[in-house]
Amino acid sequence: MIRRARRIVTKDELPELEAKAWEIVQRIGVFGHAELAVELSVSPRHIPPMVRKWLEEGRVQIKIHQAKGQRARFEPTFEYREPKDRISQVAHQLWTAMRGLKKFTPTDLAAHCREDLRVTVPEASAYAQALLRGEYLRVLQRAAPDQKREATYQLLKNTGPRAPCEKRVVALWDPNEGVFSYVTGVGRMERAK
Incomplete structure (x- = not known):
């Protein structure tokens, strides 16, 4: 040896x-x-x-x-711990920025991310919209595209350091019976009687 x-x-x-x-x-x-x-x-x-x-x-x-x-x-x-994929890294950076700011716009969030990730304003906006749907954020000021003003948000639910992420769910749809017979994470579904 x-x-x-x-x-x-x-x-x-x-x-x-x-x-x-x-x-x-x-x-x-x-x-x-x-x-x-x-x-x-x-x-x-x-x-x-x-x-x-x-x-x-x-x-x-x-x-x-x-x-x-x-x-x-x-x-x-x-x-x-460094997340391996870019999507997780971006979500982590945006979430960390949200947790530190009292109010923010998508531009604010993108500016607080690591430079090497090159987070765009549309990415930051999409993440904010996802969290808004999940009731993690509230809108302080609505966007006004005609005035070139972005929406301003505030974090309502700070659940910890791990970034909430949107996930795609795979499901098996049976059009004959009009039911989902299997949903990932839930398993086999029975038809409601």
Whole structure:
């Protein structure tokens, strides 16, 4: 078995090391001290202080407590876990912006999103409309297209850090009986008598 050399990191290199470690954590999810040390090719002594700092900041949580013969395992907390698909990332950014603003327009929401996502005003508007249908928002001021004024919203229901998302439901429709025989998430449907 060939082992990579593990190097000692200087104090000046610690911020860069932490940034690389965080990228690895985002990629692998559940981790232990040993995995990070091996991935970074550094001495294992650099890892515990970094993980303790993340625990204090709330960036990670303990998944498995250290027990006899078993090492502690950690995972990013939900707020710091990167969603994989763009739609989830956009919804998360828009929801986070809504939770922080007292009132907002779709332009405000798009402006508060990460630049690399390139969230458009129509996307922000569509998300706000979905939440309005779900009674998460209320309209403070209606849109006036003739005056080029957007609607202004206020968040009514702040249910937590996870962004509510629209989902498409697959269903099996039987036109002979005029009923849905199966709905995803609900299961088999019986005809009402």
